[in-house]
Amino acid sequence: VADDCVFCRIVAGTAPASVVYRDETVLAFLDIRPMTPGHTLVVPVRHAAALADLDPVTGGPLFAAGQRLAAALRWSSLRCAGVNFFLADGVAAGQEVFHVHLHVLPRYPGDGLRVKAAFGTPSRADLDRTATAVRDGLAAAARADG
Numbered sequence: 001v002a003d004d005c006v007f008c009r010i011v012a013g014t015a016p017a018s019v020v021y022r023d024e025t026v027l028a029f030l031d032i033r034p035m036t037p038g039h040t041l042v043v044p045v046r047h048a049a050a051l052a053d054l055d056p057v058t059g060g061p062l063f064a065a066g067q068r069l070a071a072a073l074r075w076s077s078l079r080c081a082g083v084n085f086f087l088a089d090g091v092a093a094g095q096e097v098f099h100v101h102l103h104v105l106p107r108y109p110g111d112g113l114r115v116k117a118a119f120g121t122p123s124r125a126d127l128d129r130t131a132t133a134v135r136d137g138l139a140a141a142a143r144a145d146g
């Protein structure tokens with residue numbers, strides 16, 4: 001537990017949150033600045049600042065909880081015609097709380113949220129070059145893990 005981490009304090013019960021789900025691995029609670037009503041955050045119980053710090057075995061339960069919450073939102077009385085998952089890893093990605101969290105966002109027509117591609121439609125050659133860079137990154141990450 002990181003004392004200066006608000007999500008660890010929520011997990012510990014020493015900071016307020018509107019909790020919707022909890023088990024031994026994950027906790028889910030409402031975002032205090034919702035993009036749409038029902039905007040939920042799923043966090044690992046054990047502190048991990050970034051994806052690189054998250055035990056890979058925790059990724060599965062984190063996503064599974066997101067799936068259950070997506071279903072719950074669709075079955076709830078809230079407006080929810082669709083769901084987005086969003087996870088910001090790093091400042092450049094918009095991460096503001098440095099304890100991994102998966103956003104579960106209820107969506108409905110006219111909610112005003114936009115996810116916009118800024119890079120047009122690359123050629124297959126461009127995609128293949130980018131795929132090579134990603135594959136090289138996988139190899140480098142595997143070497144870094146030892």
Ligand SMILES: [Zn+2]
Nearest residue numbers: 005008047099
């Ligand atoms: Zn934390």
